Amino acid sequence: MKEEKQVDLGLRQFIKNLGYIAGGTAMLGTTPWLQSFTTDALKEIKGEKARIGLIRTGSRGVYHIHNLLTIPHAEIIALCDDYEPNLKAASELCPNAKKYTDYRKLLESNEIDGVIISTPLHWHAPMVLDALAAGKHTFCEKSMALTMQECKSVYDTYLTSDKVLYFGMQRLFDEKYIKAIQMIHSGIIGDIVGIRCHWFRNHDWRRPVPSSELERKINWRLYRESSAGLTTELATHQLEVSNWSMKKIPESVVGLGDITFWKDGREVYDSVSLTYRYRSGVKTTYESLIANRFNGMEEQILGHKGTMELAKGEYFFEEVAPAPGILQLIHDIELKLFSAVPIAGPSWIPETAKRQKPNYVMNGFTHTTSGSSMIGADKDGSDHLISAFCQAVITGEKAKNIVEECYASTMLCLMGNQAMAEQRKIDFPQEYIIPYLKF
């Protein structure tokens, strides 16, 4: 029992479930950022702890605290918030952590190895730059920054820094997404011909405000000085999986954005429709409304042979559903695995119903979410992401592609906002193209 407690069983099991084997190359093509987290690598950090400071302890910060408390290789050393009620609540969860109200003071502490930044968007870039300059390994919530200029400056600084930098792109650590994307890359749904992403809620996106001077501080999501709205808060995740599926970045975007229902003084759109265009002509549509939740949240990858619904972890064939055992066999061969497949049995009668039953990405129970929470869903990869970050804090090993993926999807969000504001097509700006991006 004691030995087991010293490594993170959650992360270890997650990597195992993905079929990673020691020294194996399986899955690295789809998820290069996971190559540092093999079970062997986890054993190497046994007994060591990442000393973590949290910058801002609002709802998302507290969500991370709950995950950190279950991670054996993490220790919460410090908490920082300039809003007393939030600092107090967090401190009750980790009473031994030192309390700060100014994050610069926290960064001066030599006892802290890494920081987790969960602040409004406009603080991301300044705090990440300060944290890296202070020699701290850094985790920051998505999106990368409020402006394109800031994104570039974070990216350039990261390139010259020897510190680890992570962003809260949890789908990269969500087993359901990883398996589905591997299946897409293996060709199961054929060539991708289109992508539809949507995120619908029926909620004003507000938090209660104890007194009116706190409105812009607490409801920062609603104001342009601190937020880029639905794109950077929600679309960023979906544009990231769109690019992950395509292995490409869109060249341009058109779109319309309006405040149609929640006319309460907010400055960001409550209705967003964007169309991103890849060079091949494949388009990703993104729709978000926050006054109707009927459609929930989904990313549909449309192939000429089938459709993958990533959030539900289900897929459908256009015409034919091959035997499940055969699909497993093909999947194994693609991953260079040799295992037994459940094929032999009494003959089955093919399904002829017009509406196919879904095929499932994961065997057994699949955790899905409606996308309605403003804080974050359980088991959506955030726990593994934070655990991986803490491991990287110990080893100092940078993760492949995470910063680049966040850069790309944030840039696309900001391009979308520009397209909606100026009502014209926006091309990916030349001056912001980084070598990682493939169009």
Place this chain on the structure above:
Amino acid sequence: MRRHAPFKMKPVYSHYYENSCLFHGSILNIMGTGFDIIFIGKSKSDATKIWDQISSLLELLHARLNRFDESSEIAFVNLNAHKQAIKTSDYLWEILSDNQQYFEQTNGIFDITLGNFSQIELNETEKTVFFRSGNTKIDLGGYAKGYAIEKIKKILINNNIRDAFVDFGNSSVLAMGKHPHGDSWKLIIKNPFDQNIILNEEELSNKNISTSGNMLTHTMHIKNTRTGKFNDERKMVTVISDNAIEAEVISTSLMIAQPDEVDSIIQRFDIDKYKIYYL
């Protein structure tokens, strides 16, 4: 003159996996079940040509061996052979004479007329078939998949394919060569009444495995040709053999055979291994 049935497009799916040089072809509904094949080591264009041969062959056999297809020779024989001896084509002659042998070798259990094989008269010199009784009907349902697999095996060998896996509705499987990352093909056999229970695991190379049995959703589809009653036992039989047809014949027969006649039946066939599961 017999008219041709209109060509009906069946849902066909195929995909070439470049990284593994793996071709996957699938037909949703053929001979009453689904068909899947994967084979390895061919270029995309060669693989596509081979798949064209295989899928056309299956379409052809589906029509030829289907007694419900009015244009099939089988339907014609079923309709007319009790009136006069019917001259058969070469392939139907081969099927009928083989089945006469299987009928005898299985003590009359494997019977493509489901109980009336003794009413069939085959004239070897004329290659004709005559039914002594009017209610005799040939149904190749329990034979066709094994027959098709043997034909497909020939196509694969002629195209120098060594490693391939053919799954005909799970019940008839050909495992040729080996898995690209193993030295055989490994199969799990599950309890059809409870998919959580694994009954056995088999490693196959250049072998066929045939499975007969009842399922929760699909019982009473195997007729006891001696009693005329459908089998409703919670029982399943798997048979491994070099020959797909013999595997089919034995797996079906052992669902019906009395325990004391199993050994004598088996000895008349080229069978590697069989297993009877009482579930």
